Each structure stands twice: as structure tokens, then as C-alpha cells.
Amino acid sequence: MTWYERGTDADAVTEELDEGGEPDARDLPGDAVESGVFGTRDGYYDALHQATVEGARRRVDEAVDTAERDVINAVRTLETVGDSLNELDERTRDWREETDRVPVEGVVEGRNALEETRDETRGFIEERTPELAPNLSNLADPVLAARLIALAGGLDELARMPSSTVQVLGAEDALFRHLRGDAPPPKHGVIYVHPYVRGTREDERGSAARAVAGKLTIAARVDRYAGDLRPQLADELDEKMERIQGRDDG
């Protein structure tokens, strides 16, 4: 069958995609005109264009939402599991090795299962986040990219934020303390784990955080509105950081 035998709108295209058929080199516009469904080839193309754009828009939006939710859930899982694992390791360090005298196999097994879940979850994030946000994942690592997306509540939301907000995402508590007048403003939120922030000496760290947040914000916007990978963004950040880290303290 063909899409236009099912109708002439997006539903017809969607139905045809679900049903499928045998690939061949038919002259579909010619056949459609001959069968009288369309008056001209241009008329056929106009209808097909509207139908494919509209049909794809719907399905793609659903798929993007799902993909984004998966990444957000995964990064939250990673954090929870990571915290549990650290805590467990800390609390059981002293006696976990002494399985011969204390019945702790269950704890050891549980701990190893947690570790496995953590590694698998990280693998999932590393695979999926670059598909969702190639530039953000290129400038930050995919786990940090996913954390920023999760904290913002989605890529769309992240792309709309000013970079000053991105800079302190994840430092909400510190920000509220500051707004209450109890503390200085936070210099950085989760972007602290970015090597360019963490690796910059204390007195320049604020500048580093600002520079990193600025580029990550641009990366999120390119991902949201253009989608192509632009390696030059990383080069620009490298250059900027070289200047910041090269400043002498005098």
C-alpha cells in the first residue's frame, strides 16, 4: 500500500509507517496523480510535506521526551546508588573482609550488586547523553551533562537559563543561605566537578566557573536548537581557560 491510499494527512503517514510494505522504485507522485487523489505532482509533494513534517514532529517529540526522562532517571539513580555505596563502604570497611568469622556475605553481595548497578547506569548515561546533548557532553563529561539537564528539569529548560543560573545549579542550599543574608554567594554548583573548575586555583576559581558555565550554556543552546556537534566550542573553552589559568597572582 501507499500512504496516500490511507488518507492525505499525518495520520496516513503514521499508519503507513506502522504497516510497512515492500520497497520498490515506484513513481509515487505519478501514480497518485493518475489515480486522481492529487491533481498535480506539486500537489502531491505539498501534502506529503505537511503530512511527514507533522507526523514526524509528533513521534519525535514523544521519543525525545522519553529519551530525556531516561537520562534524568539514570543520573538520579547513579547519584543515589553512588551515595549508598560510599556509605556502605565507609561503615563496613573494617569488618567486610572478615567473612570467615562474621556472617556478612549478604552485605558483600549487596555491595557488589550496587557497584554493578552503578557501573551499568554510568554506561547507560555515557551512551545516551551524547545522543541527547552532543555539545554539552563534549564540553563536560556525559555524567555532568546529564546532571545539569536533570537539575534544570530538561534540556529545553537548561537552554533557556542564563549562564549565571547554570553556574550555581546544584548549589541551591548555598544560594538560599546567601539570599537570606547568611552567606556569600556560591561560586559554583555541580560544575565544580568539571576539571577546569576543580583544577583551577582558589583565587581564579570564580572566573573559571563563570567561563565554564558560559560555554556549557552555549553548548546546551546549540544542542537544543541546532543539534550538530561543534568541536570549536571545546577549543574556545580551552583557549579561555588557558588565559585564566595563566594569569599570575601578582
Next chain:
Amino acid sequence: MTVGWVDVDGERYPATDGEKVRDERVVDGLRLWHPRRSKASAALVKGVDIPLEDARVLYLGGGAGTTPSYFADAARAVYAVEFAPSPASRLVDVAGTRDRLFPVFADARKPSVYAGIVEGVDVLYQDVATRGQADVAVKNAPFVRDGGRVYVVVKARSEDVTAEPEEKYEEVADRMEDAYDVDRTVDLSPFYDDHAVVIARR
């Protein structure tokens, strides 16, 4: 409606007449089609002829729609197949700006899905950058009209990180012989490392 050429800083670049979609430069009213931004442009700059004018094109691996947008400036109809949600979303945005660019959100390894939507084409262009690249081209051969031109971008490292790129290109070309007459392979350096385009005819 044809691919033109513009001179910028002593270099010649392909360019098309169409609405701007990214941050590409516009020179003499034409959209600069940079060979580092698009493998098809790299192929054109390296002397490959892609007869797009008034052609019906099946484009596999449409990505975010950058290259498909240039194709659509010159061709009669471009069917762009993309299966990853994020790039597909941008592809649909771009298709909204081009009357004859038809987005197909589907897996190119399953051409039966879009059999009732894609017509017989004069050009098959493929840039899927994944394992099994040759198989994808062979499976989509029924859409290509007799004498139609086929361009398959091969990313050597998608297949095997250790093997020599030339061996990979040859392997893909061999497999393509199942459905096409392979003409030649053109590597895309210096614009893209470890990439080549295999050119064939149905």
C-alpha cells in the same frame, strides 16, 4: 536550483540558494556549504559529481538536517531518514523550512517501514556512521532507479577500530557489489579523517 561555487579567501566552496539554517556564511546571496561541516561538500570539493539538480534523493542518516538542507536546495525531492530522536527533532525543524524535504523518523535498516512513502530515487546518499554500513545500502537498493547514483560515506572506525581504513572501504565496496556496480572510492581527507565515500551505480 543547482549547486554553485563561491570564492572565499582564495578557496572555492560549494554553495546553494536557500534559506539559512545554521550559522553558515552567506556569500553573494548563496549559503556557503563548508567541506568541514558536511561530508557531501567535502566530496564535491574533492571532485565527486553528485547530480542533485532536479533529482529525487533518498538520504539515509539525516542527522540534524544540515546536509539534507543543502540537498533540498538543489533537488526535486529529498527523503531524509533518521532514527535517533534528538537529531531527528532538529531534522524536522529544518524540514519545516524546505518544501521538498520530507523527514522520515525510522531505522534505515528496516526500509520496509517507509516503502509506501519513499518513491523511486535517482540518488541514494548514505551517512549512517554505524556498523553494517554496507548492509544498509544494499537493503535500500530497491528504491534506486536503474542507473541511479549511490554515495555511501564509510567511517572506517565504525566498523573496526584496529583495521586499516583502506581495508574497510574495500570490504564495504565488495559488499555493495551485491546490489550495485561500484565505480570508485574517494577518501575525504583532509576534511574528514578515516572517512571515504564509495560511489556506485544501480
